[in-house]
Amino acid sequence: MKSREYAKVIRQEKIAPDVYSLWIEAPQIAAEAKAGQFLSLYSADKSRMLPRPISICEIDPDRGYIRLVYRVVGAGTEEFSGLCEGGRIQVLGPLGNGFPLKEGKAFLIGGGIGIPPMVQTAKELSAIEDRSSIQIIAGYRSEQFLAEELKHYGELYIATEDGCAGTKGTVLDAIREHALEADVIYACGPKPMLRAVKAYAGEKGIECWISMEERMACGIGACLACTCQSTEVDNHTHVKNKRVCKDGPVFLSTEVEL
Amino acid sequence: MKNTKVTLAGVELKNPVMTASGTFGSGAEYSEFYDLGALGAVVTKGVANVPWPGNPTPRIAETASGMLNAIGLQNPGIDVFIERDIPYLKRFDTKIIVNVCGKTVGDYCQVVERLASEPVDLLEINVSCPNVKEGGIAFGQSPHALEEITKEVKKHAKQPIIMKLSPNVTDITEMARAAESGGADALSLINTLTGMKIDIYKRSFALANRTGGLSGPAIKPVAVRMVYQTAQAVKLPVIGMGGICTAEDAIEFILAGASAVSVGTANFADPYAAKKVAEGIEAYMDQQGVEDIRDLIGAVG
Structure with a gap:
């Protein structure tokens, strides 16, 4: 129970x-x-x-x-x-389901209030991977938070919209500036960021897990408020609507329409 | 010996508490919190003849003491429902009430025919969903249309039918009488009140559907009034709902004339809400020295 x-x-x-x-x-x-x-x-x-x-x-x-x-x-x-x-x-x-952690060089991409789950993700990855494989890319509007915790578990790269720290621009700008490479991506952040990360992963052929956000009511899969469009038929309603709270919030980027 | 049993159209419920359609799925998610046998009945989310994808998101928005929803009756269709949801619910010692939706009269009839041979106790006919363009409320705002669809569905239904009424009408008693004339076995009310919320910073609608159905304690006094008026106007048993969060709320509806009550939005605020309402009714009976819950039905005034 x-x-x-x-x-x-x-x-x-x-x-x-x-x-x-x-x-x-x-x-x-x-x-x-x-x-x-x-x-x-x-x-x-x-x-x-x-x-x-x-x-x-x-x-x-x-x-x-x-x-x-x-x-x-x-x-x-x-x-x-x-x-x-x-x-x-x-x-x-x-x-919800959580990130399925894989071996290999990883990008942990967080944007704004999507950064916090990357702390635990990095912590868990650090048990199975070398520090150099845990590449954390954090995108802030301006003021940074959780940077110390993130640095503790991996290599931290920062992007800020106003250029006050790290790369001026987006998380993808930071990845390009540092010529970073990865075998798997974990991402959480605003929809435009997820859309860009999904496109990047598609181009490079990298396995990419994204955490989605939607307005929720019950939080347990009953009310069908927080659905997102999926590429395949979902197993609840048998349409193409997965429940963010129950089937997600983490989805393979190719599994959902953004 | 205290009695909490009530009878709806010949079907006996162990207590008068059930779930409001759309807030409880088909029970599976809530059965992870408590034994659904604590409830008089589970009312399922609306099911149509074929799967419906529902509306775009955002589908919900919180409001003061309530919420707006415009889910749009996303459902897997009757085939999956019969194969998966009914057998699951049969595992519990509770009655099964299936909420039926459709775009045309034919759709409703097709679903109730498919359910004829299934082990379900009652059918609730949803002619009051404000969030779908076709069907739904289109049948629930005209007394003539309501009487006609009630007659048609009744012809095809094997189980007793409950017509679920919309509060978005000028005179609820006119609608209640129309459903009674059409042959309904019971009435349930109220469905949600049509509302709207605007995000003043984005200058956009909070819901993708623009309008949604308002539910929760904010609508309770409206619901109690309509249940009272309906119980006075017709001989059919009435199932009351609209903002019930506690046993005290439920007792209000019963005193207003409801033979049973449904807990809806409160399930989101507290997954145990419906069970607690059932337990609280017993506590109220003990405290007030009520031997039989049926003595409370319509006992106001």
Whole structure:
């Protein structure tokens, strides 16, 4: 049986404008979770009925902790940003499929608030691969966050829109500037970035796993709100609509239309 | 001995709590949280004669104490439903109510005919979905069209039929009487209220479909009023829904005249919501010294 639980807030800090890092204690979730999965966070204010899906940034199974890094984009995430040590929040998870980690030289591409899941992805990859094979490309609008954590597990390349750090431009500009190569790609970020990464992977013939985002209601595959267009018939409705929350959020780039 | 059983068109439910169509799939996802045998019935998501892909995304938007949805009745069609979903639901000690949708009268009839030999208890005919261009609400906003489709579906249905009414009408009692005249065995209401949300920063519609159905506690007082009016207007049993989150909400509907209630949007806010409502009704009965749930039906005033 799945269960929803109250997680204890260990600590929370603001790590960039509107970006918060929240450590919670949720031993069962921490024991099961893996990179690329997400949690549903429920608002204490009952007038906000829908859970917020937040990707897992880091897992500490020994202490039973989960780290969530999210951006405040509305009233729900604003409420979460006010959580303090000792507080509690209702969570459900881990949800979704996660990244299937493969051996070989990898690109871990994160854009904006798609960067956090790359921390756990890099951490898990570091158990099976050399540091030099873990090439992390992080794209920021301007201000950077999680750079230290990412550097800890792999080679970090930064791209910023305004050129304040690293390559001025996109994550693909950074890959080209450094003439990087990979056998497999893991990516999470805004749709235009995913579209460009998918096209790049297609040209180069690289296996590419992308994490999708869509508005969700139930978070468990029942309501069919968060579908994305798939190239093949899905196994739920037998049309071409995969559920981001249940069949994803991670898909092979050739599996989905962007 | 306390009684929580209610009867709908000759079908006995162990308790009056069921799920609102579209919020619970065919039960599989929620059965990972609790035994569906805790519920009086599971009402499935709408099923058509063939698979429907549904609407473009975004399909949902949160609103104050509720949400808008425009899923567009994405469903796998009756073949997959019969092969996969009905056998799954049969594993649980609960009644099965299949919500039926279609674009034409013929589509509805085809689905109810396919279900005739299946082990389902009741059929709920969805003539009130506001999110599809053809069928759906087109049959649910004209008393004449509603009476005609009720008659047609009734001819082809083996199980009793529940007509699910739209609140997007001038007079709900006129619609309820039309369904009764057409031969409906029960009524369920309310479906969602048509609404709209605009993103003021993007200056665009929050939903790809522009409009969507409003559900959740925000619509509960409207629903209670319509259930009351309907129960007064017809002799058919009424299934009440619209924003039910707690047992207290459910009792309100029952006092207004509902013989059973459905929990919908609350399933998203809490996967255990429907089970908790069923348990809470028993607690209310114990606390209030109610021996038989049926004594509460329409007992307001």
